[in-house]
Amino acid sequence: xxxxxxWWQTNIIYQIYPRSYQDSNSDGIGDLPGIRQRLDYLQSxxxxxxxxxxxxxxxxxxxxxxxADYRDVHPxxxxxxxxxRLLEGVHARGMKxxxxxxxxxxxDEHVWFQESRSSRDNPKRDWYIWQDPAPDGGPPNNWxxxxxxxxxxxxxxxxxxxxxxxxxxxxxxxxxxxxxMQAMLDQMRFWLDRGVDGFRVDVIWLMIKDxxxxxxxxxxxxDGVTPHARLQHIYxxxxxxxxxxxxxxxxxxxxxxDRMMVGEIYLPNQQLMTYYGAAFxxxxxxxxxxxxxxxxxxxxxxxxxxxxxxxxxxxxxxxWVLGNHDQHRVATRVGAAQARVxxxxxxxxxxxxxxxxxxxxxxxxxPIPPEFVQDPPAVNxxxxxxxxGRDPERTPMQWDASPNxxxxxxxxxxxxxxxxxxxxxxxxxxxxxPRSMLAFYRALSALRRDSPALSIGAYQSIDTGVExxxxxxRTHADERVLILLNFAATTHRLDLSRLGSEAEILLxxxxxxxxxxxxRALYIVGxxxxxxxxx
Numbered sequence: 001x002x003x004x005x006x007w008w009q010t011n012i013i014y015q016i017y018p019r020s021y022q023d024s025n026s027d028g029i030g031d032l033p034g035i036r037q038r039l040d041y042l043q044s045x046x047x048x049x050x051x052x053x054x055x056x057x058x059x060x061x062x063x064x065x066x067x068a069d070y071r072d073v074h075p076x077x078x079x080x081x082x083x084x085r086l087l088e089g090v091h092a093r094g095m096k097x098x099x100x101x102x103x104x105x106x107x108d109e110h111v112w113f114q115e116s117r118s119s120r121d122n123p124k125r126d127w128y129i130w131q132d133p134a135p136d137g138g139p140p141n142n143w144x145x146x147x148x149x150x151x152x153x154x155x156x157x158x159x160x161x162x163x164x165x166x167x168x169x170x171x172x173x174x175x176x177x178x179x180x181m182q183a184m185l186d187q188m189r190f191w192l193d194r195g196v197d198g199f200r201v202d203v204i205w206l207m208i209k210d211x212x213x214x215x216x217x218x219x220x221x222x223d224g225v226t227p228h229a230r231l232q233h234i235y236x237x238x239x240x241x242x243x244x245x246x247x248x249x250x251x252x253x254x255x256x257x258d259r260m261m262v263g264e265i266y267l268p269n270q271q272l273m274t275y276y277g278a279a280f281x282x283x284x285x286x287x288x289x290x291x292x293x294x295x296x297x298x299x300x301x302x303x304x305x306x307x308x309x310x311x312x313x314x315x316x317x318x319x320w321v322l323g324n325h326d327q328h329r330v331a332t333r334v335g336a337a338q339a340r341v342x343x344x345x346x347x348x349x350x351x352x353x354x355x356x357x358x359x360x361x362x363x364x365x366x367p368i369p370p371e372f373v374q375d376p377p378a379v380n381x382x383x384x385x386x387x388x389g390r391d392p393e394r395t396p397m398q399w400d401a402s403p404n405x406x407x408x409x410x411x412x413x414x415x416x417x418x419x420x421x422x423x424x425x426x427x428x429x430x431x432x433x434p435r436s437m438l439a440f441y442r443a444l445s446a447l448r449r450d451s452p453a454l455s456i457g458a459y460q461s462i463d464t465g466v467e468x469x470x471x472x473x474r475t476h477a478d479e480r481v482l483i484l485l486n487f488a489a490t491t492h493r494l495d496l497s498r499l500g501s502e503a504e505i506l507l508x509x510x511x512x513x514x515x516x517x518x519x520r521a522l523y524i525v526g527x528x529x530x531x532x533x534x535x
Contacts, residue, residue, distance in 0.1 A: 006258065007048060007260075008284055009317050009351075009352055010048070010352075010455045011047065011049050011096070012045075012049070012347070012352075013047070013048070013098065013352060014042065014045065014050050014355050014357065015053070015325070015356050015357060016357050017053045017394050018030050018052055018053060018055055019394070020415075021038065021407075022037055022399075023396075023409075023412065023414070026409045026412050027076070027412070028414045029076050029415045030077075030397075031077045032055065032077050032078035032082040032085075032086050033078055033085075035052075039093055042095070044442060045360060045441065046449050048095055049198075051099075051100070053100050054067065054102060055073050055077045055099070055100075056069060056074060057069040057072050057074045057075075058107055059107055059109050060074075061107070061169040061376065062166055062167050062169075062170060062376055065100075065102050065166070066105070066106070066108075066166075066167065067110065068109045068110050070187035084194070087194070087195055087196070096198070097196055097197055099191055099196050099200070100202060101199040101200070101202065102202040103173070104165075104172060104173065104203045105170040105171060105173060106173065107170065109169075112124055112128075112173075113127075113128060113171050115127075116128045116130075117155055117162070126174055127174055127180050128172065128174055129162060130158075130160045131161050132159075132160055132161075139151075139154075140152060142215045142231065143165070143215075144227060144230070145165055145168075145228065146165055146377070147166055147377040148227055149227075151163055151165050152164075153168040165203075165206060166376070167376045172209070173207075175208045175241075176208065181248055185248065188249065188252055189252065192252070197260065198284075199261050200263075201249070201261060201262070204242070204265060204275070205238050205242060205263070205265045205267060207245055208239045208242045208245060209235065209236050210235035210239060213235070214235050216232055216234060216235050216236065218230060225384060226384065227381075243274065243275075243277065243282060246282040246283060247277060247281050249261060250282055260284040261283050261284055262283060262285040262286075262287055262319070262354075263275055263282075265286045269307065269308060272286050273286070273311055273312065273316065276313055276316045280313075280315060284317070285317065285319045285352060287321055288319050288320055288321060289327075290304045291320055291345070292323065292324075292327045292330075292333075296334045296487065298467060298470040299467055301470055302470045302472075305349065305459075305461065305472075317352065318349070319352040319353070320346055320353050320354070321354045323356035323393070324356050325390065325393065325394055327393065328365050328393055329356070329358070329365050329392075330342050331359070331362045331363065332365040332392075338487065338527055340362075341485050341528070343360070343440070344444060344509060344529035345483075347454075348444075348454055348531060349459065350458070350474065356393075358397055361398060361426065361430060362425060362437040363395075364421075365392035366419045367392065368391045368416065369417070370385075372416060374391055374416070375388075375389050377389065391416055395416045398422040400428035401426060404418065405422040435510065440507075440509060443507055444531075447506055451474075451479065451481060452479060453481045457475050457479070459472055459473070460472060460473050460475070462496075466492045468486060468488035468492065469485065469486055469492060469524065470484075470487065471485070471496075481532065482496075482499065482531075483530070484524055484528075484530045485529045486524045486526060486528045490526050491523060491524065491525045491526055492523070493521060493522070494524065495520050496519040496520075497519050499534055500519055500535040502517060502519060502535070503516070503519055503533060503534050504533040505517060505532055506531045506533055507530070507531045509527070509528050509530075510525075510528060513530065517532070
């Protein structure tokens with residue numbers, strides 16, 4: 001492997017939703033000691049970095065994204081000592097640990113906000129965004145919450161509204177006050193000093209708002225379904241001043257050895273690429289969510305991959321994401337038959353892949369009965385809960401066929417229901433099956449790790465003449481690898497003799513095909529992906 005590449009370029013990042021990974025104390029909620037119990041499993045997946053969704057103290061109005069104390073661990077998840085032991089275990093296995101950082105807003109129970117709302121002349125008043133009511137007494141402008149309703153809540157005591165783009169218990173910090181940035185850097189320093197390897201920064205593109213608080217225009221392309229999409233968010237997102245904030249965060253990281261930052265950003269390429277920084281002094285990786293949002297068709301996926309590669313600034317490192325805690329699971333979106341193809345795509349494209357826990361098993365969304373729905377956008381908007389609710393992709397990890405799937409002790413009420421299929425779709429069963437989804441994932445991740453072409457090589461898409469096939473090469477030094485992905489259920493015969501006479505099968509999604517094949521008459525069956533070594 002090239003010494004010119006950092007760990008965050010060559011490794012797979014694996015996201016864990018801590019509530020749902022492993023319950024060690026029989027309260028039905030996953031925790032840090034539980035994750036520590038599963039480190040050998042994580043190592044067996046050949047992942048190089050683990051990203052934890054928020055573990056800070058929080059009243060859990062948005063499941064930890066409403067932080068009440070940036071410098072501690074929520075008792076549900078354990079203690080700081082538990083965290084230190086987990087970090088030690090991760091590092092002992094040669095892996096890295098990335099924490100979720102939520103700088104855009106705090107909990108309304110955070111001491112900063114408690115002070116801020118106590119009076120209009122409190123020194124921390126302008127640490128948050130306060131505004132007088134409109135002339136009619138209503139909200140100061142038309143800004144809306146991602147979770148439904150206005151983005152403003154009136155504080156009766158002081159007679160002003162405060163801003164929140166999520167639940168009302170998540171007031172937004174005012175980064176036009178430099179003291180706020182210094183305070184947030186101090187929170188980051190606390191974890192960096194503890195040995196954390198980096199941060200995934202929540203909604204980083206929202207961190208600063210229009211200074212004049214102007215109304216946002218209607219979006220003529222609104223689908224009429226999700227209320228937040230009714231407006232064009234030109235004053236609450238992607239403001240020019242946000243880049244200076246990110247540069248300050250990056251400067252802090254660069255003062256440490258080998259740390260990184262990935263930013264959550266939902267923007268088109270042209271804007272997304274600016275978050276690398278003109279001097280590559282902002283986020284190391286602006287999250288690229290295009291595979292989650294794209295139609296699952298070979299031509300569409302090829303087009304977006306090719307365009308992303310063109311749009312990357314020279315020297316910018318690519319990254320790809322197939323699933324996370326905010327999006328329906330990949331096996332649900334593309335179908336169980338295509339789930340292996342999707343994972344092969346993710347782990348063979350150029351750049352850093354981020355995987356979501358359970359996708360290595362083919363876990364799917366779990367239907368949540370109304371009485372179990374917990375996610376704020378679904379609770380607040382029950383009529384579109386099936387569209388905006390995120391509980392279905394956050395259900396407990398499926399470890400074995402015992403009651404509660406090995407996630408929690410038998411008889412414990414788990415915080416979300418388990419999937420009906422856990423007796424078949426679980427780690428224990430799939431570890432015994434040589435061609436299971438898990439076996440395939442392990443083989444694929446090992447192949448990626450051991451192949452310089454797959455981990456750091458150049459990318460080039462290939463024309464096959466078949467619209468359902470996405471084909472590309474990865475090349476490094478004298479190693480050439482060809483990836484063929486069939487997005488359809490039909491078998492195709494390809495003539496790829498221009499690439500050579502024959503090739504060696506390194507891995508197929510069915511894990512049945514091996515040996516040499518002729519490139520002049522190459523058959524790829526329905527829903528199959530193949531990785532080939534070219535001569």
